[in-house]
Amino acid sequence: MPGLIQRLVGPPISPETLAALKATSAVNSAGYDPWGLNPEYAAEATRYFSFLYRHWLRVETHGLENVPQGRVMLVPNHGGQLPLDGMMVGLAMALEASPPRVVRGMVERWFPSLPFVSTLFVRCGQVVGDPENCEALLRREQCIMVFPEGVRGSGKLWSERYRLQEFGSGFVRIALETRTPIVPVAIIGCEETYPAIYNAKTLAKLMDAPYLPVTPTWPLLGPLGALPLPVKVQLYFGKPILFSGDPDEPDEKTHARVEQVKSTLQGMIDEGLRARPRLKALDRLARWGRP
Amino acid sequence: MSVLITGAAGALAALVTQRLEGGEPLVGVDLRPMRAERPFPGDYIQLNRYSSRRMADVFRKYKPRLVIHLGVRAGFQRSMQDRYTNNVLGTRHLLQLCERYPVQRVVALSTYHVYGAHQHNAVGIREDAPLRASQIFPELADAVELDHTLTTFMWRQRQVSTIVLRPCNVIGPTLNNQISRLLRSQRSPRLLGFDPMLQFMHEDDAARAIALACQSNRWGVYNVAGEGTIPYEEAIRHAGGRPVPIPSFPAYVAVSLLWRLRLIFPQHLMDYFRYPTVIDDSSFRKELGFEPNHNTLETLASLRLSPPRRS
Numbered sequence: 304m305p306g307l308i309q310r311l312v313g314p315p316i317s318p319e320t321l322a323a324l325k326a327t328s329a330v331n332s333a334g335y336d337p338w339g340l341n342p343e344y345a346a347e348a349t350r351y352f353s354f355l356y357r358h359w360l361r362v363e364t365h366g367l368e369n370v371p372q373g374r375v376m377l378v379p380n381h382g383g384q385l386p387l388d389g390m391m392v393g394l395a396m397a398l399e400a401s402p403p404r405v406v407r408g409m410v411e412r413w414f415p416s417l418p419f420v421s422t423l424f425v426r427c428g429q430v431v432g433d434p435e436n437c438e439a440l441l442r443r444e445q446c447i448m449v450f451p452e453g454v455r456g457s458g459k460l461w462s463e464r465y466r467l468q469e470f471g472s473g474f475v476r477i478a479l480e481t482r483t484p485i486v487p488v489a490i491i492g493c494e495e496t497y498p499a500i501y502n503a504k505t506l507a508k509l510m511d512a513p514y515l516p517v518t519p520t521w522p523l524l525g526p527l528g529a530l531p532l533p534v535k536v537q538l539y540f541g542k543p544i545l546f547s548g549d550p551d552e553p554d555e556k557t558h559a560r561v562e563q564v565k566s567t568l569q570g571m572i573d574e575g576l577r578a579r580p581r582l583k584a585l586d587r588l589a590r591w592g593r594p
Numbered sequence: 595m596s597v598l599i600t601g602a603a604g605a606l607a608a609l610v611t612q613r614l615e616g617g618e619p620l621v622g623v624d625l626r627p628m629r630a631e632r633p634f635p636g637d638y639i640q641l642n643r644y645s646s647r648r649m650a651d652v653f654r655k656y657k658p659r660l661v662i663h664l665g666v667r668a669g670f671q672r673s674m675q676d677r678y679t680n681n682v683l684g685t686r687h688l689l690q691l692c693e694r695y696p697v698q699r700v701v702a703l704s705t706y707h708v709y710g711a712h713q714h715n716a717v718g719i720r721e722d723a724p725l726r727a728s729q730i731f732p733e734l735a736d737a738v739e740l741d742h743t744l745t746t747f748m749w750r751q752r753q754v755s756t757i758v759l760r761p762c763n764v765i766g767p768t769l770n771n772q773i774s775r776l777l778r779s780q781r782s783p784r785l786l787g788f789d790p791m792l793q794f795m796h797e798d799d800a801a802r803a804i805a806l807a808c809q810s811n812r813w814g815v816y817n818v819a820g821e822g823t824i825p826y827e828e829a830i831r832h833a834g835g836r837p838v839p840i841p842s843f844p845a846y847v848a849v850s851l852l853w854r855l856r857l858i859f860p861q862h863l864m865d866y867f868r869y870p871t872v873i874d875d876s877s878f879r880k881e882l883g884f885e886p887n888h889n890t891l892e893t894l895a896s897l898r899l900s901p902p903r904r905s
Binding site: 331332333335336337338339412413415416418419421422425430431433435436439 | 717787
């Protein structure tokens with residue numbers, strides 16, 4: 304039995320990795336940082352979720368070396384209903400980056416009201432997406448992850464997959480203020496894990512949730528239907544973009560910078576989609592009947 | 595010239611007076627009788643309320659130079675009205691006297707609770723943040739109004755140098771406040787699925803911070819905290835208790851029932867065990883040169899030095 308768990312879950316996180324995670328986290332005597340990150344807990348969680356990373360979504364990373372040391376802001380595309388995309392970026396940085404780092408994701412403001420999940424998230428270094436939190440963490444040289452699309456991105460339907468939604472502009476101002484490089488991250492695959500065909504908005508409102516997806520299997524098959532489709536996931540880390548200028552510049556100038564990040568990211572996504580190996584059966588089907 | 599201390603019969607006041615002893619003569623006032631085992635090092639006057647006429651007489655007789663206002667009743671066993679009378683009206687009266695019989699300096703204690711436990715709270719709440727507590731929990735209106743009373747006085751009566759401290763949870767072997775009692779008990783309830791970060795400060799550090807504020811000439815509002823933050827569940831364990839997780843729906847109902855019988859803390863304090871209210875104390879550290887001596891783990895362990903007491 305332990306052998307099976309070992310095989311499924313993977314080996315414990317190495318002491319070197321744990322030491323590296325601790326070294327960049329600035330924890331207090333109790334082993335926590337002010338937001339509630341606990342590197343030991345995060346390492347243990349990494350181990351358990353690495354099953355999803357290695358065997359279910361079979362994540363492949365490209366360009367991890369583009370992520371600079373010190374303060375940095377990862378800006379990925381958002382999609383696929385559940386924040387699996389953020390989790391995969393976090394796992395990639397903890398398992399494959401050298402040195403390994405804890406990714407501090409900026410999460411939706413309603414997250415703290417969810418029992419259990421909120422505690423798990425907080426211990427693994429996720430924080431409420433408040434500009435003050437973001438700036439304070441960057442001043443502590445942390446690796447931040449923001450989804451400028453917010454719930455507009457994660458809640459989008461199957462038909463809108465891989466099309467970036469409207470970006471918020473707060474992240475660019477904070478990057479200017481704190482002189483932080485922005486690394487666009489194209490996530491290919493996660494947007495297909497939950498092919499949502501409908502968003503039950505009224506019901507979502509009743510439950511105080513930002514959206515409530517209906518997929519071909521969810522809620523039809525119950526908990527089993529909530530399993531993500533085993534899509535192969537590719538992560539492309541782009542070249543860092545460092546803006547310099549006045550953080551109090553007028554909105555138009557900031558919007559231009561936001562557009563620059565957005566179009567860079569959309570370009571990376573399109574390229575990633577093109578590079579994706581196509582299913583041979585599908586190609587054969589397309590050729591079928593032709594000479 | 596003397597130093598007037600309100601809430602002088604309390605355990606925190608005892609620690610503060612220990613540090614001030616030997617300097618200017620001390621005068622203590624409180625609504626409670628002084629404990630026999632720790633006599634007040636100076637004149638002690640027991641009042642029936644802070645807004646009584648005898649309070650004015652204390653000012654006429656002793657002409658205090660410095661007033662340390664610790665006489666705030668956080669005991670939630672009392673009614674809201676009682677707390678309002680004591681904390682808000684009593685403080686107003688005291689401050690009017692400070693203006694009339696000119697004192698040079700006022701050091702007053704507020705609390706971090708005034709910021710309110712809210713799910714949107716950023717970590718590291720600074721002094722200029724909105725005081726949301728009264729909005730979320732009307733029961734805490736007296737704490738927020740007390741804070742407003744103090745800061746209004748601070749801004750309007752600029753001839754009196756006033757410093758308002760908003761400390762985090764102060765705990766220690768001699769204190770008998772709500773949070774110390776809670777952590778000292780064998781089984782401490784916590785909300786299932788929620789485990790917010792809390793800040794704790796050792797009673798000696800709190801007394802030292804107050805003494806430091808007395809000596810300094812800085813005025814303003816300052817957050818005061820200990821070394822770090824720790825999740826509530828782990829705090830219970832380090833204090834030697836056993837956390838008892840309670841699902842939040844029955845917990846809220848049970849707490850409101852028990853609170854009616856005055857057996858437990860009131861329901862509105864539950865949210866402080868659900869959402870974090872972590873304050874940023876960097877101004878106090880930087881401007882007054884304060885550094886806590888006890889780290890969070892030592893502070894929590896110090897609770898085990900004393901048996902649980904009944905007050």
